[in-house]
Amino acid sequence: MSSDELIWRIAGGSGDGIDSTSQNFAKALMRSGLDVFTHRHYPSRIRGGHTYVEIRAADHEVQSRGDGYNFLLALGDSFARNPQEDAFYGNEEIKPLSENLDELREGGIIIYDEGLISEEDVEALDLEARAEENDWHVFPMDLRGLAREHGREVMRNTAGVGATAALLEMDLEHIEDLMSDAMGGDILEANLEILHEAYDTVTEEYDFEHDLRAPEGSHETEQALLSGSNAIAYGAIDAGCRFIAGYPMTPWTDVFTILSQNFPDMGGVSEQVEDEIAAAALAVGASHAGVKAMSGSSGGGFALMSEPLGLAEMTETPLVLIEAMRAGPSTGMPTKPEQSDLEHILYTSQGDSQRVVFAPGNIEEAYEQTRLAFEIAWDYQIPSIIIYDQKLSGENTNVDVEFFDREPQPDLGATLTEEELREAAHDNSGKFKRFNYEDAENGVSQRSIPGQKGGRFLATGNEHSPVGHINEDPDNRVAQMDRRLEKLESIREDLDSRESSTQTYFGDETADYGVITWGSSQGAVEEAVKRLNDDGHSVKGISVSDMMPFAEAEVTEFLESVDEAMVVEMNATAQFRGLLQKELGRFGEKLTSLLKYNGNPFEPAEIVEGYEVNFVEEDREPTAQVRIEPAAGD
């Protein structure tokens, strides 16, 4: 007997190894043939405080964290306790149990660590009554004691995983394999002992009255479990990027770290520098000198990059920046996702400045669009930005390994070789006409690299002549400006002419109701649309990735085909809806917003509810955690 889906939540204190334990367990579930999706929730502190990771596993594709969960492993917050005196600080220790009960589904299972969570605390929660009411199956276990007995206290996570496997009637094989990969010697031995002891204890001593079992599934091809940050980093590698400069900031740090760790082996260069202005300026310098380069940050750090971003635009230096959004304004909520930097990214930097902006919606798109961002940046000599968020950065899903088997693209675009430079246009003094507007195609002029013979030119953030000299002649200004502006139109045509669109569609093509979203909300919307259609509604959805140049034709077609549409995004000011109306100049009366900005990503049920409130039972109030912004004129 197997269940349709398992959503396993492991909760504890930050620094207790929740993340690594859950990574391993997710991978074990994937290896057993299931599709998995992980969601990580953590506070902005290093040790202690309530943190959890959810793993959703099913025999079919899973695109979001789902609604609620059905298995809680509550480990207790070990950092709430002073190890010297066994003293107790506040009420943090109980949080992994107390903070997580609201979303636990009916019939769900709870294992909690008796070793860390005291009996009085549990009594105060009224757990017994709640369990009866909700048909929860509660298994208190002294995981800490068990871990202590065989090894070290910190191995209580392993005991929890062993107990989980027993309760779900899972085979331990994949978990054992992963442990052997990750550790060795005495540590491995102790962990395996603990795993088995917990498994055997549960199997032998507990009565299972619950129905929940691990789902069963199989994969036809080999799968890899990757985060959005992995996908962006790997997309950059395959695009030929070999230079990264950055400054640490959550959640962008993940991509920076992955590339810093891999670049030395592949002849790439990574630089951690003094601030984000320097970081983006380094990427500009490296790109100018002939290397595919990138930088990135999160909201506050990206604010500093606005200067070098404009410099790259004016000097037509190709560049990729990535921006991992988190809740703002200012420092906001460092570890919580939000989609509220869209306008910041689209419009930052002075003048009529333009850049390319892609907003991938899942792991595969993160890889694909990072590659695309590099390709477009070098083909058109313009900065490209990947905008994503803390959610996509940290979530892990399984992807077919073959998906990544792509050829690297080290192509530098319209960059000339020395032989080609000999034939190129020069001025009387022998300077290369780097910014030539006469022969430019699609707004792109040909480029040389410092050190090349015959390619000498000046790059400047000032308006400049074809060879790069500062120039304020009105005719030259208009010619150069128009040439640069032409790029965005050319890029739009280029993207529209490609076989596959970067926008993602789902649902019933003939439906009259539309849901429109962008970025990491895509998965939850996709699932909600599917659920609505399963329930007999007729709904379709689009997730937009091309923010600049905007996917005008595709979105227009979508909105023309529906009577009403709901715009779903994680921010308070409906930024994407504003962009739609600005770019398309109409549809204001058709659009209603569903907004969420409480620090947690959308769950499919909230979108289903938003749809019902908007289009079915209009008198109903939505849940307190989302907000509805009515259509223009309503």
Next chain:
Amino acid sequence: MSAFNAIGEEREIDRDEYTPGVEPQPTWCPGCGDFGVLKALKQALPEVGKTPEEVLTVTGIGCSGKLNSYLDTYGFHTIHGRSLPVARAAKLANPELEVIAAGGDGDGYGIGGNHFIHSARENHDITYIVFNNEIFGLTKGQTSPTSPKGHKSKTQPSGSAKTPLRPLSMSLNAGASYVARTAAVNPNQAKEIIKEAIEHDGFAHIDFLTQCPTWNKDARQYVPYVDVQESDDYDFDVSDREEAARMMRETEDVLNEGTVLTGRYYVEDDRPSYQQEKHAVGELPDEPLAERYFDDDAEWERSYDLLERHT
């Protein structure tokens, strides 16, 4: 064949090659000290055997930022205060390029102060020339980080209450391995110092005193100069950090009191540059990274090779 044949080309180089054609003519004021830097560079570069195309000059904003408009090398005129990060990266991308960064005292010691400290600390193998005229020139005469205390300007009409910054001590303490001061009114020394700085492996900082005849007529840049290496009164060992620090302190104390000392203050020959250090720890490839993009036979690793850890 290399993709960058201009690099390392050996031939007789005419100073005029560094002068652009008819345009642009310098827009610096008559009598401006910036002409002195331009001239010294044009003299020094051929003497150290650098062709215009193997040199990348990276400048900031201000009168100084226009240097590479009038010096015909590969050039990048960046934004206010940001010449150093751009220059550093170009050198990392292609260590065979001769990279010279330049900016003014407002640009380099003010808005770009953070980059200055860290570039010196890391000892990047670049030459950094700061045009120090103790004033903001192009924005029309405001007090700069090196203006003397009490300096009156439109933005500090009662006289600056700030002690001026000490550029030499600052770069020495930050970690620069070559620190010198020279002056536009001392052309022979200026040329020699620039040559040494270019040939030095590491961060070579030149505080280049440039008089501003329009906005800062009172500045010390006009008084006679004493070359510390030429004078017996100032005998010290340029490779000794303590002695260099003492000399810098004394010099910077008296800079605004009528005597200006110029010359080499600190030369650390045995310290590896950042590029060498980074290469030694395995974080900078043997061949210039930029070359690889022009090499049809280059092997490009794929992310596919990294997937094992995720399966």
